[in-house]
Amino acid sequence: MTSQVSMTVLRLQAEDVQTLKDGINFKKNPEDGKCYIIYKAKDKLRACRNQCKHQGGLFIKDIEDMDGRTVRCTKHYWKLNVATMEYVNPPDSFMQDELEAVLSDTDGSLELVELNPPDPWTTEPREAQELHAGEITLTYITHACMELKAGNKKMMFDPWLTGPAFARGWWLLHEPPSDAMDRLCQADLIYISHMHSDHLSYPTLRQLSKKRPDIPIYVGNTSRPVFWYLEKSGVNLTNVNVVPFGVWQNVDDHLRFMILMDGVHPEMDTCLIAEYKGHMILNTVDCTRPNNGRLPHGVDVMMSDFAGGASGFPMTFHGGKYTESWKADFIKNERKKLLNYKTQLVKSLQPKIYCPFAGYFTEAHPSDRYIKETNNKNSPVDLNDSIRKSCPNTLTWTPLPGSVLDLALVLKDPSNRSAITEPPNITKIYKDTWDFDLYVDELNASISAEIFKHKSWIQHYYNWAGFKGYNLVIRVIETDDDFKPLRGGYDYLVDFMGLSFPDTRPEREHAYEEIKNRVGVMRHVVLNGLLWDDLYIGFNNRMSRDPDVYHHK
Ligand code: FES
Incomplete structure (x- = not known):
């Protein structure tokens, strides 16, 4: 049994994505000549290969369809509703295998992704036996x-x-x-x-x-x-x-x-x-x-x-x-x-x-x-x-x-x-104590680590992280638990364009984010090379950004 893999089968640049019309779009991959159908609805995109489930025929627009959702196979005239990915002729018969349509937040491109094989659990099937x-x-x-x-x-x-x-x-x-x-x-x-x-x-x-x-x-x-x-x-x-x-x-x-x-x-x-x-x-x-x-x-x-x-x-x-x-x-x-x-x-x-x-x-x-x-x-x-x-x-x-x-x-x-x-009635269902101090003290122990006595940790850290070549400037402020700037805490700028650490924001136009991080969590993350998920998903920072866009690279 071979491992399941994920493959991008078609990539459209932002300009091509913008030309997609509402409803059905036929697209061809110029590299391998394979054809795809992309259905554009108000708030989502759906996509599939342009290949009929019956015997692999090619779909074309169904001229009888007034709603603009159905395509018709050129071989034996099966019909597929691409808004639902259900075959409507023969009715209640099959579902079309769908591709994942991944729209990039950053550059507006679109990738159609396919898992292969799509349903690996069907290999070596086992009949359900009676259980005791x-x-x-x-x-x-x-x-x-x-x-x-x-x-x-x-x-x-x-x-x-x-x-x-x-x-x-x-x-x-x-x-x-x-x-x-x-x-x-x-x-x-x-x-x-x-x-x-x-x-x-x-x-x-x-x-x-x-x-x-x-x-x-x-x-x-x-x-x-x-x-x-x-x-x-x-x-x-x-x-x-x-x-x-x-x-x-x-x-x-x-x-x-x-x-x-x-x-x-x-x-x-x-x-x-x-x-x-x-x-x-x-x-x-x-x-x-x-x-x-x-x-x-x-x-x-x-x-x-x-x-x-x-x-x-x-x-x-x-x-x-x-x-x-x-x-x-x-x-x-x-x-x-x-x-x-x-x-x-x-x-x-x-x-x-x-x-x-x-x-x-x-x-x-x-x-x-x-x-x-x-x-x-x-x-x-x-x-x-x-x-x-x-x-x-x-x-x-x-x-x-x-x-x-x-x-x-x-x-x-x-x-x-x-x-x-069910558990017995006397069972305690909800926690009411969590040993906060034990875990918070462990995090806060990082605050006094030797490295943070030297401002140069900032450069070391962001160089180690290696993110650059992106027109974003962040201001990072170390704070107490209530996101008040910390006395003696660091407050610094990072310019990710060329990865520099200026004292003031650059003159050029740039995206800007101000991030207040709880000092204990920030330093724990830095000291251990952990993900910023601890800060962001853990609600350990506060953010404002201008413009208000999601940055991702
Ligand atoms: S191949 Fe599409 S209907 Fe037969």
Whole structure:
């Protein structure tokens, strides 16, 4: 079985993108002569190969179609609605394989991306066998951490059981079951979906490594390695396995799993299909477009994120349009869109059971009260209500920490109340203490590091980061916890055009950003060569920018 790969099959420059008309566009790749169809709607682009599913015929515009959404095959006259990617003639027959249309924020170009093979789980198919009670159970632990017991194997997903994520910005909402760490230590294998610290939790792995340094951990072969920081972290894990995308990994005779990439962030995000005796569990975790939107239909269990709010935008921005009411409207609309998207996804895939998870974090530290009050998230209950209305055949599950779902019992009788075991009534569900000082002090220990006594660290650091040749000037201000400039803290300019550190802004026209960073987090990030995700996703900075555009290179 060969590994799944992601390929750009057509690239259009910004000028060509601007000439795309509303509705159907036919395009040809001048390099290989292959043809594509791009459908432009008000707020999105969809694309596919110009190749009929029947016998590979070429599509042309369907002159009978008044809405401008349908193309007609020149061979035997099948018809495809490119707005939905459904074949309308023969009706209710096939879906066209869609390409990912990736529009660049920076240069306005468009890439059509294809995953090959598109549906690798169909290789070596296994018939679903009858299960007996207790043969497959899912136990929700916390956030994105779920324990799958299949036969006599236990697999744990994304264990974040202790400590914060994104420096000091995210804290666990749920109290993990009291035996969670023991369960983790006893797992047969662990899947970690991506490098973000609410999935790859070094405080959790540090504890685990003391008991089971050789526990098998599986990650996808992303171009940005999940465990890039392992050596430096000092955590001793000796059995990390990087596996190719789209290839079954056999755990035993009955259990196997496959890691798939995300269509939008293939360099970083992954999702998982675990299969036991032909029963599939699909965990799309945080993927924006898991496996480019092509996923197995009718799986036994599907779980995905639901909450939103996993970014500093727009809460940490100020100035210009970023008033409180603009932010509130934006957040409300975005959350609504996410809820609709998840509902539609579940509706199209028709899993037997759906479980929202991977959204149970809180901005618990008192210094982040503003974020906590503004960063409203979707409720799993609201999502499940919406799903039940759209997909009456899907059973929804909103688990509490320690809730156990017995798949065999649900499949046999979805109304069987004993198929799901809830934790005892006295169980503490929500965390109310987080050991803030332990973790914040650890970060703040970086403040007094010797290197920061010398202003030259600034040049060393940005030279090491190596970003330049971009017409952007930033002003970075070190602050206290409340984003007040710190006495004795650094306040400096970086000009990324030629990577210089001027005292005043240059005369030429340039994009400008002012970034206030909490000193402890900033220095911890600098000292350890970490990603600025800790600052940005962890709400540890405040930003204003002129012009108000997203910079990316
Ligand atoms: S090849 Fe398209 S209808 Fe036959």
